[in-house]
Every structure is written in structure tokens, then in C-alpha cells.
Amino acid sequence: MISVHLGLDVGGTASRWVACDVSGEAVARGSLGGATAHVFNPAERERLVGVMTQLATAANQADLQVLSLTAGLTGFGSAAGTDIRDLAAGALGVTPTSVLVLDDIVLAYAGLFRPGEGHLVSAGTGSIGVHVRESGDVVRVGGRGILIDDGGSGSWIALRALDLIYRTWDHAGTFKGVDILAHHVFEKIGGTEWHDVRKFIYAGDRGLIGTLAVAVAKAAEDGDGVALDILRAAAHELAELARALQKRAGKGPVALIGGVLRLHPIILAEISGHLAGTRILRPEVESALAAARLQTGAAGSLWQALLGSELVQP
Template identity: 30%
Template sequence: MTTLVLGMDVGGTSSRAVVTDLTGRVMGRGVGGGGNPISRGIGPAMAAIRDALEQALAGVDGVAVDRNAVQGNVIGAAGFGAGTAHEALAQVWRELGMPGEPVVAGDIEVAFASGTDALDGSVLIGGTGAVAGSIAGGRPGAVADGLGWLLGDHGSGFWVGREAVRRALSPRADLADPLFEQVAVRLTGRSEVDRSTFIAAAYAAEPVRLSELAGVVVAAADAGSAVAEAILSAAADELVATLAQVRDAGETTVVVLGGGLLGTPLLNGLVTERIEDGWPGSQVTHTGSGVGGAAWLAARSLGVDLPADLHATLTAPGPTC
């Protein structure tokens, strides 16, 4: 019987599952809706996870996965503890006839594993939110930020969008800078608005929706907006300050960067420069396939010799899911 592993990357907007053998050959894959039990609710989250699992277990080319051959699994997800959500996941696992119990790993652990096969290092995520974490001996350690828009997320997409609005409302704003008109259009649909209208528009939507303005800032910076460039430079400072909370001075282990905002060339370059200055000799790499990272953790947990290229095969964009 061929040994198989199952990996899942469960997020707020989608849930991905993959089943592979220990050479990285994909035996099944599936995609469902958002599976975060906090943002989606336990019922809808479990339905999305079940959907992705059922697709993956149906196999490829009409050949169903032998469920008893799945010897390792890792479910990369946030929002699962030892309480109701985890119990619901275990129930789904049993109903699908899967062996053993589902193994839940935090999103920081999976993000790190998607970018490196090292056992020690740090990960910094900059997307809608922002978080940094340390990994030691393959296990997650200290975590900084990840506190959401109200308490933290410094340097995140939300932070960048909010900063754009704040600078537009400053009495010293250089209104000739193209960023401000673009932010006004995105918020109100008009290029010229008064202060009260601008403020009202910013408060009209859910707070986290300000993160959508991050794309406006990135595009404006690429087009030469000095204000947008300054915002992204400040965001880089915030992100690296968060990283410093979980990374010792003089450390030279790998740093994995991830998240949509940190994937943009300008911010990525600014953050990478600061890391190279602050921690000379450190390798900086980037997250790969999250579901592949989970599958890698599942394979590594088996404690057997693995092919040297397995990590690269599983985490490369595309093949796993």
C-alpha cells in the first residue's frame, strides 16, 4: 500500500485540500469555501472543509483515494482550539472514514513550512492583517501582532489604507499628490470631496474594508506618488518592528515573507532591505503553496526518509492545488 499524506490550508475565503504520495505525486485535490469557524461560523466552516476533503478524496482521473493509506495529515487553520470547532472537525473526519484524528497546525507554522524546509527561523506575514512568528525545532514559538485592525495589524493592508485616509485628511496634505484623488474616488466615487464627506465615507463601510485601499496606495507608489511611497516605507518599518519582537539580534536563520501586500515588489524590497540590514547573513525567502506546506508537515511527521526534492515539489505554486 502506497503511503499517502493529506494537507489542508483553511482560510477565511477558501479551503484547499491535497492528497499526495511521498514523491509529491498528487492523488487528489479539492477546493471549498472559507473554513474559518470564527469568521464563518462552525456550521458553514465545516461544510466548506468537508466539501474540499470530499473532492480531494474522490481522487484524480476517476481513481478514488484509499483513505486507509493516508498515514499523516495536517490541517493548517486559524480559529481552531481544543473546543467546539475542533470537535466538529473531528466529527467530519470520522464521518468521512479517515484514519486517526485531524492534526491542526496554526497558519504561522504552515506559512513557514511553505517557504522553507528549515526547522528554525521566523515568518512575517503582511496581508489584510499582519503577524510575525518564530519557529524553533519545527515547532511554533513566540507570536507578535496578529491582533486585528482594532488592536494591531501594524503595517498591514488595513494599516496602509487607514494611513492613506489619515494623510489625505491632514491640514498639511499635499493635495497635488495623485494618491489623494485616487483614494477619494475609491471611497466616494468622486475626485473632489469635502472633509466631512471624506470622513463619512471612511466610516460607512466595515473598518477592515479600508484594507482595499492598500492596492490604491501600491499602484500610486508604482506611478511615482511620493506620499504613497512614504506610506509603504512606514509600513515596512512597522512590519520589521513586529518581526524584531520574535527574532533575536544577531540571528541568521531564514526569514519567510508572505501575504498579498508583502508580495508587492516595492514593499517586499523595502522589508527585505531592512531585514538584511538588521540581521546580516539571514536568508529571506517567500511563502509557497500553503496547502503544499501542510502536506510537507504531514509527510515530515511520519519520521521516515523523504526525497530531497519533496519540499520543493509540494510547495511550488500550482502543482498541489
């Protein structure tokens, strides 16, 4: 049996875990179902219980002795911290003081920077920017959900496209002028009638809505000017997140992560133009591995002290 520190990255559609030995070497990894930190919602709480149960089963099957867990969760708020720690500790058979839970974006930051070193902008289904000061204080910009903003995210791109498509229809009774964009969006939805669109948007979740950004990117690849304008606007929104961080926390490099950046080359090109003079990083982040390694080594000790954790040390 190998003694390990577990790292867990919990996402709305899927979760990933990595086990590291006490030296920080990855010895096992796997994927689990999705969940969120919204344990105030009974259905979401049940999903998270399921993820923790799956993780405990995977650890047992791999003959791993769990020393501690660091978990980054989408939708995390500190008010839910104690409840989630207790839930995870019960499933894994460890003490709650051996469990550290935090926001998934803060976890991603910790995997990329030392405190105070840079800024992180994430653009996936949603969008958010974060900077962690040397004091441990977290500066967040954006990330308030698609009903408020999430500017530049996959969901934002999708909703802007639908808004333009239907405003065109309302004024002209046709999709002329947005027909290429409408074709790709309706193809992704699986129908052209309003009831098809209404069911897709209002019976789904933000993750499903965000998938329509791929349709916008396809329209852009076909040379559609409307789609290209939407992607340029998304790039502007993401650049504004970086600018907001720089205004509040000082100059520094900006790391960009998330699937939106891979939709079309124009997005990264436009962001770079808006942030001329700023060092832009495009790192690959394996958050579960970063989480596990937060429990080992000097960098991990720094973050543990900053975050006030009481993790078991090797």
C-alpha cells in the same frame, strides 16, 4: 481508489487542498470556499462545516481514500482544536486521531524550515511573525488583528492612508497634498463621499479593507510621496517583527511571505535596509502541499512528533 494524505490551507476568502500519496507525490488538488477557525461564532462554524463538506465531496469525486488530514487555519487557537478535529473527521469519515489542525502560519513555517532553523514574517491582509523552537514551543509576534495592530499589513496600510486623507480634510477642508492618494483610494472604494467610505470600511471585513493597499501602491507608482512614506512605514513595521523574533529566539534567516511584499519594490528594499546583515529569503509557499507532505517522509515525521499528532502512518 488511491490512498492519500490530505493537506488543507483554510483562508478567510478561499481555501486550497492537495492530496499526496503515501510517498509524498501530489496526485490531486483543488480550491474551496473560505472560512476561519472561529468556530465559537455560529456563522463561521457553518462556513467551516461547508469547507469540510466540499473537501469530502472533492475527495469522493476524485476516487481518493483519505488516510489523514492536516489543516492550517487562519484564526486558529488550541482551544478550538478538538472541536475542529471532530468536525473534519466526521465530514471525511476518518478518526479524529487522523486529523491534525494547526495555525496557518505554523503550517507555513513547517513548509519552509526545520524547527529552530529560521524566522517567518507573513504580511498579507494581516501581519505576524513566528519562530518554532526545536522544543516545539512557538514564538509569535504581532498578529493581533487590525483593531490592535497588524503593523505593516495590507489592512494597516489602508487604514493609515485613510487616516492621513481625513486628517488633511479636517484641517484644510480639501484633499490638497494627499489628492493623488485620495484619488486612488476613493476610486477603489467606488465613491468619494463619507457614506461610501463608511459603508466600505464598517460593513466589510479586514480582507476588504486590505484591498485598499493596492490603491496606496498605485499612488506610489504615480510618484506620490505620501503613499511612498506609508509603504516605507509598513516596511519598518514588518522589519520590527523580524527583529522581535531575533531578540527572542536568536539570529537566523528571515523568510518573508505575503501579498504586501508584491505591492511595490520599495517595501522589500526598505526591509532589507532595516535588516542589513540578515539573510532574507523570499520563498513561494504552497501551504496545502506542505500540509499533505507533513504526513509523509522524515521531515513530516519530525513535525508530527513535535506537534504531538497521532496521524496514520503509511
